[in-house]
Amino acid sequence: MSAILSEVSIPLNQLQIRQSLPAEFRTSANNLFPALVSRELQNPSLIWQDNNYYQSLFSRISWTHMVELIRVDNTTKRAFYELECIKSNWSTWELKRQINSMLYERVGLSKDKEAVLALANEGQLIDSPEKxxxxxxxxxxxxxxxxxxxxxxxxxxxxxxxxxxxxxxxxxxxxxxxxxxxxxxxxxxxxxxxxxxxxxxxxxxxxxxxxxxxxxxxxxxxxxxxxxxxxxxxxxxxxxxxxxxxxxxxxxxxxxxxxxxxxxxxxxxxxxxxxxxxxxxxxxxxxxxxxxxxxxxxxxxxxxxx
Structure with a gap:
């Protein structure tokens, strides 16, 4: 055992056990999803700019969910799918299916810009049968x-x-x-x-x-x-x-x-x-x-x- 350790370049007392991927991502959200924290929507109150939101997101979705979400390059659209994943408990398969069927566009088709932003901020808002x-x-x-x-x-x-x-x-x-x-x-x-x-x-x-x-x-x-x-x-x-x-x-x-x-x-x-x-x-x-x-x-x- 000592012979093996002597060839390791990092001292044993400096070796660390890495955290799980979601745990690491909680501390590096800016690197993972730079668009999420951008100011392109110029609305500092949006939920996805809050650290508590990141913690909820990364603790409740899997790595395969993250891979699919990264591919959505529009900030508002991605936030919509993230919240739907959390609130509807989508599997990765269901997330992919809804993205491929353009759910965001279909749901937001007849809504004005403010309603679509609210939709992405809070998930699908249901306060009338039309919605x-x-x-x-x-x-x-x-x-x-x-x-x-x-x-x-x-x-x-x-x-x-x-x-x-x-x-x-x-x-x-x-x-x-x-x-x-x-x-x-x-x-x-x-x-x-x-x-x-x-x-x-x-x-x-x-x-x-x-x-x-x-x-x-x-x-x-x-x-x-x-x-x-x-x-x-x-x-x-x-x-x-x-x-x-x-x-x-x-x-x-x-x-x-x-x-x-x-x-x-x-x-x-x-x-x-x-x-x-x-x-x-x-x-x-x-x-x-x-x-x-x-x-x-x-x-x-x-x-x-x-």
Whole structure:
């Protein structure tokens, strides 16, 4: 043993056991994520400039998470994904999936600059039903693109079989309640596909799946379900139920005229069963942003975002 130690150039009493990587990174955040502590946003109150934030971040995510986050070169976008990792307890696989599906861009698409900054600062802010929506929802984990054809029941079954992935795509605070929820009116039974409860909004969320393009009668059907839930299922202390129609396609003008006069909160979003290429998705997002910026003019009616 002494012969071996005599050939070691560092004296034994100077040898140190290194800390774990996250522990070392807590003391060298500036070197690891220089963009995180930059002043490009010129807002000293942002959470990711606080040492306590670094300690929370590096104690709760793994080295493989860090590798993926380093690749996100936009400060605001990276902060959004960091906070979603912490608050939603994403695995590395889920983090990669959400980055590849451009979750940040989809969530922030119709929000103004201040709202997007707040989104990155505090995670996904949920104070209204509009803010739980994503468009499109990316459902590539269902592997339905491998089938020649599938039905609405196939889609529902696949979502149930991949419930954890689907709830990650829906966002935080969704709690699964039931599938094929039955409504009985006038001696007849009606069913909608999925029922959730949202903790932050404190309301029921009804989701109905449609294979093709949105049709205006889908809105009336969902409004019927929501009226029943409000009168017979929701508790007195809860907010009014919210409905989401997931369709393969939709026309914004048709959605507007089908939902404009409804008292209930009813939304229409698209879904994709295969993740498109990054360039295709970027082009889709650009077209969607251009559409929103044009602020559809429906006569004297105030513009709505879909």
């Amino acid at each position: 739980i929506l994503r468009d499109p929802y990316i459902l590539e984990f269902l592997n339905l693109e491998e089938r020649a054809s599938y039905s609405e029941s196939d889609l529902e079954e696949a979502l149930i079989n991949h419930l954890q992935e689907f709830m990650h795509e829906l966002g935080r605070d969704f709690c699964f309640v039931d599938r094929q929820f039955r409504i009985t009116v006038g001696g007849e039974h009606y069913f909608f596909d999925l029922l959730f409860y949202h903790r932050s909004l404190q309301c029921l969320i009804a989701i109905d799946l449609k294979l093709g393009k949105f049709k205006h009668d889908y809105a009336g059907q969902m409004n019927f379900y929501l009226n029943y839930l409000r009168e017979n299922v929701a508790y007195p202390h809860e907010n009014y139920p919210v409905g989401i129609l997931l369709c393969a396609e939709k026309d914004a003008e048709e959605v507007y005229y089908a939902t404009a006069a409804l008292d209930n909160k009813l939304f229409v979003s698209r879904y994709m069963v295969a993740l498109p290429s990054e360039e295709t998705l970027k082009q889709w997002l650009k077209e969607e942003q251009d559409r929103l910026e044009k602020q559809f003019d429906f006569g004297s009616t105030k513009k709505r975002d879909f």
